[in-house]
Amino acid sequence: MKKLLSHQGRLLVLVVLILIGFALRLYRINAVPLRGDEAFTMLHWVREPLSQSLSEIATKDPQPPLAYIVYHLWGQVVGTGELTIRFLPAFLNLVGISVLYALGKRIGGTHLGLLAAFLWAIHPFQIWHAQDARNYAIWGALSPLAMWLALRALERNRQIDWVLYVVGAVLAAYIYYLELFSIFVLTVYVFIVYGRANRRLLMKWFRALIMIGAGLSIWYLQGRLLFGSGYGGTAGNFDPMQWFTWFVPTLTFGDTLSLPVWGILLLLGMLIFGGVLLYREGDVQKRYALLLGLMGTIPLVLLGIVSLRLNVFTPRYVLLVSSVFVLLLSGLLVFVRKRSWLLSTFAMALIVGGSFLSLNNHFFLHDYAKSPNWRALTNYLQTRVTTDSLIVLTSADEAYTFYHGETGITADFVRLPANPNQSAAEITSTLDTAMRHLGANDSLWIVAQPPPLWENRAVVDEWLTSNMQLVRSTVVDDLLAREFRPWTVNSAEISLTPLAEFPQIAELAGTIILPPDPTNTLTVWVYWRALDQTAEPLKAFVHLTGSINPATNTPLWSQDDHFPPNIGQNTANWIINTVYRDIFVLPLEGVTAGEYSIEVGLYDPITSERILTTDQRSSVTVQSITLP
Numbered sequence: 320m321k322k323l324l325s326h327q328g329r330l331l332v333l334v335v336l337i338l339i340g341f342a343l344r345l346y347r348i349n350a351v352p353l354r355g356d357e358a359f360t361m362l363h364w365v366r367e368p369l370s371q372s373l374s375e376i377a378t379k380d381p382q383p384p385l386a387y388i389v390y391h392l393w394g395q396v397v398g399t400g401e402l403t404i405r406f407l408p409a410f411l412n413l414v415g416i417s418v419l420y421a422l423g424k425r426i427g428g429t430h431l432g433l434l435a436a437f438l439w440a441i442h443p444f445q446i447w448h449a450q451d452a453r454n455y456a457i458w459g460a461l462s463p464l465a466m467w468l469a470l471r472a473l474e475r476n477r478q479i480d481w482v483l484y485v486v487g488a489v490l491a492a493y494i495y496y497l498e499l500f501s502i503f504v505l506t507v508y509v510f511i512v513y514g515r516a517n518r519r520l521l522m523k524w525f526r527a528l529i530m531i532g533a534g535l536s537i538w539y540l541q542g543r544l545l546f547g548s549g550y551g552g553t554a555g556n557f558d559p560m561q562w563f564t565w566f567v568p569t570l571t572f573g574d575t576l577s578l579p580v581w582g583i584l585l586l587l588g589m590l591i592f593g594g595v596l597l598y599r600e601g602d603v604q605k606r607y608a609l610l611l612g613l614m615g616t617i618p619l620v621l622l623g624i625v626s627l628r629l630n631v632f633t634p635r636y637v638l639l640v641s642s643v644f645v646l647l648l649s650g651l652l653v654f655v656r657k658r659s660w661l662l663s664t665f666a667m668a669l670i671v672g673g674s675f676l677s678l679n680n681h682f683f684l685h686d687y688a689k690s691p692n693w694r695a696l697t698n699y700l701q702t703r704v705t706t707d708s709l710i711v712l713t714s715a716d717e718a719y720t721f722y723h724g725e726t727g728i729t730a731d732f733v734r735l736p737a738n739p740n741q742s743a744a745e746i747t748s749t750l751d752t753a754m755r756h757l758g759a760n761d762s763l764w765i766v767a768q769p770p771p772l773w774e775n776r777a778v779v780d781e782w783l784t785s786n787m788q789l790v791r792s793t794v795v796d797d798l799l800a801r802e803f804r805p806w807t808v809n810s811a812e813i814s815l816t817p818l819a820e821f822p823q824i825a826e827l828a829g830t831i832i833l834p835p836d837p838t839n840t841l842t843v844w845v846y847w848r849a850l851d852q853t854a855e856p857l858k859a860f861v862h863l864t865g866s867i868n869p870a871t872n873t874p875l876w877s878q879d880d881h882f883p884p885n886i887g888q889n890t891a892n893w894i895i896n897t898v899y900r901d902i903f904v905l906p907l908e909g910v911t912a913g914e915y916s917i918e919v920g921l922y923d924p925i926t927s928e929r930i931l932t933t934d935q936r937s938s939v940t941v942q943s944i945t946l947p
Contacts, residue, residue: 332433333420340416340440344409344449347682349402354690357405357452358721365394365404381550384538385493386454401452408456412449415460416440419645422467426607427597427650434649438670443573443677444634444641451689455635458495462639465491465498466614469505472527473513476520485527489534500618501639502531507617508610552630557623561632563587566619569634570641571648575687576677589666590615590644593651600654615643692796693718696766697726699795699837703802704730707758711735711750713779714767730764739773746778754786760811763787763803790844790902793836808898813846819932819939821921823851824890828898830941832917841905845919847883849893856882856889858924861903862938865915876910879903883921890921910946917942 353361363376364387372387393407419439424432439445448456465487472480492498509524538544555561568578571586578586594615598608618637626632648670656663680687697719704710710732712719723732733753735746753763765783769776783789783803791802813829820826828846835841843861863877882889884899893899920938921930929937 329429329433333417333436336420336433336436336440337413337416339437340413341409343441343446343678344412345406348405348409348450350682351688352690352692352694353401353452353718353721355717357690358716358718360390360452361399361401361404361721362717364390365399378543378550381496381544382454383493383496385490386457386495389457389494390452390454404452405450408451408453409449412445412456412460415445415463415642418460418464418467419642422463422470422642423646423649425467425470426611426646427600427604427653431646431649431653434652435645438645438649438674439642441671441674441678442641442645443575443674443681444569444571444638446678447573447575447681447689448635448638454494455638458491458498459638459641461487461491461494462498462501463642466501466505466642470610473509473520473524476523481523481527485530485534488527488531492531492535493538497618497622497636498639500621500637501614502528503621504614504617505610508613511609512606550629552626554631554633554636555626556630557626557632559623562619562623566634566637566640567644570637571644572673572677573681574634575680575684576673585669589651589670590647593647593649593654596654597647597650611643611647615640615647690718691716691767691798693722693798694726695796695837696798696800697722697728699793699800700730700764700766701726701728704728704764705758705761706730707756708761708764709733709753709757710764710766711753711779712766713769713776715770716767719767735779736769736773736775739770739775741775743775743778746775747782750779750782750786754805757805760809762790765799765801765803767798788900788902790900791833791836791842792904793838793840795837804900806900808846808900812844812900813848813898817848818941819919819934819936820850821930822933824853824857824921824930825850827919827939827941830917830919832942832944835907835946839907841877841907843879843903843905843917843919845883845901845903847899847901849890849895849897849899851895852892853890855923855925856891857921857930859883859901859903859921860919860938861905862918862920863905863910863915864918865913870909876915877905877907879905882924907946912947913945915944915946916940917944 359380363380364372367376369387369391372391373384376387377384390404390407394404397403416436416439420432420436422432423435445456445459448459465484468480468484468487472484488498488502492502506524506528509521513520513524563583567587567590568576568583572578594608594612597604597611618640622632622637652663652667652670655666693716700710706729708730710723710728710730712732712734713736715734715736715738719732733749735741735749757763763783765779769779787803788806789801790804793800812831817826817828818830826848828848830846831844833842833844841863845859845861847859858880859882860878860880862875864874865876867874868876881903884893884901888894918938918940922928923930931937932939
């Protein structure tokens with residue numbers, strides 16, 4: 320009865336840990352917009368025909384076929400929304416909690432297994448990927464499952480266990496290519512442990528490898544994948560110091576926790592000490608310590624070697640190592656507890672505290688958001704761009720493509736630069752063509768920022784400075800959005816009848832008041848028709864007036880004064896009978912909600928004397944507005 324209750328108790332604890340892990344994986348799962356790779360999953364894995372993904376996308380975004388199949392079928396059965404697709408890896412990653420319990424129990428007993436399951440349930444890097452619509456979190460759970468099945472087959476040596484391992488390894492390798500690292504490490508382990516002691520078992524292992532190879536060869540040996548991909552990677556280049564400064568901390572606490580040097584050294588010491596303590600527990604544990612040591616280091620080395628040719632040096636590509644670190648830290652806590660309860664409690668506090676601090680950063684700190692707020696940007700554009708306008712995306716991010724379509728923006732968009740190697744001539748030619756095809760009331764919108772290391776990042780801005788007028792600039796949740804129009808004013812922009820005339824100087828030909836921008840500014844376009852040139856340049860002003868402003872004890876709440884038309888010309892040298900578009904930006908900080916008037920006028924900057932209109936007004940009230 321006692322044993323039964325003990326078993327029931329362990330089962331209950333495991334269920335609670337799974338529920339905790341599930342809650343953490345669902346918490347704020349859709350709070351941050353899709354990042355570029357997730358958007359690629361949505362557009363090309365989920366919503367395109369599966370045959371197209373397998374034939375075309377597999378060479379552009381090289382993933383094994385099961386990744387495409389699982390996501391595509393999930394989308395067909397459950398739905399293709401953001402939350403629905405992100406739920407898939409969050410749900411499947413839960414398998415890892417039970418797997419880590421089973422691995423930990425096999426390696427060091429029930430206590431170690433439950434600790435490993437707990438640390439996996441709250442693991443920040445696993446949770447980050449579990450909320451990411453890619454295949455890494457699924458592989459992160461399948462890879463330790465395959466390792467557990469391998470140990471089970473080696474130790475029980477039953478036919479069914481060998482079959483299960485082959486199936487598990489093939490499934491994991493069909494979810495993510497770098498499962499081959501795990502298979503290689505297990506082979507090294509088997510050769511070291513059983514190479515001389517048990518030749519019969521060694522031969523069974525190699526037969527299992529042949530079966531795995533046969534199962535994978537159907538896909539892995541296709542010529543178009545081996546030689547025709549041209550994929551160069553999108554991560555960083557090999558840097559051995561980053562094994563210690565980036566990989567180890569990230570695979571333990573995620574990349575939302577920055578550790579100082581002493582923290583990294585302490586973490587390395589804890590991992591090594593955990594392995595040493597496991598090694599000293601007995602002959603069986605020596606084998607497991609060897610396996611964890613190999614699995615915790617060789618994949619990092621192999622990725623470094625691959626990164627000499629491809630830009631793939633990033634921790635997520637060796638996510639399988641995080642399960643090894645969980646087991647080593649769990650072993651540390653269990654075996655230290657036998658010697659010092661206080662020291663074990665302190666180590667537990669460090670590990671759990673670091674995990675929850677990293678989770679807090681992941682969930683709540685904007686600086687650690689995995690993607691810009693493309694939702695906010697596309698919602699902003701959807702209410703402002705016209706059908707025939709053109710949006711130039713200067714950031715090569717597939718997430719914008721996704722949200723552009725989801726928001727229903729009718730204007731076309733183009734990526735410039737499309738890649739770091741696109742020539743300046745090609746970029747400017749595209750912009751020249753776009754400007755020629757703009758309609759009378761259409762604009763060229765430039766959104767986001769190009770990657771800082773791209774050598775062609777400044778080409779678009781240089782062309783715009785020379786060819787078009789900046790008429791609006793704002794920042795939407797850290798994403799830049801700028802509207803440009805041709806310098807020549809189209810007649811459709813101005814009033815048929817002038818709003819006012821400043822004798823022998825200019826007509827106020829019209830105004831356009833734009834809605835307040837996210838930067839808390841109000842942009843006003845003022846149109847001047849030059850009637851004559853003045854002896855000295857005059858200044859123009861746009862004032863926001865209302866009830867008495869307590870700060871100034873006047874009706875003035877905000878203003879922008881400058882020399883019109885702010886394009887290198889002014890009233891002393893502008894071209895007579897030409898209409899100029901003059902851009903005013905009024906800050907709204909400190910402006911309370913209420914009714915306001917927009918007033919426009921001219922004045923002499925030397926004497927501060929205002930220029931009167933033909934009907935003797937010192938300013939022209941062009942519109943009343945309500946600010947929320």
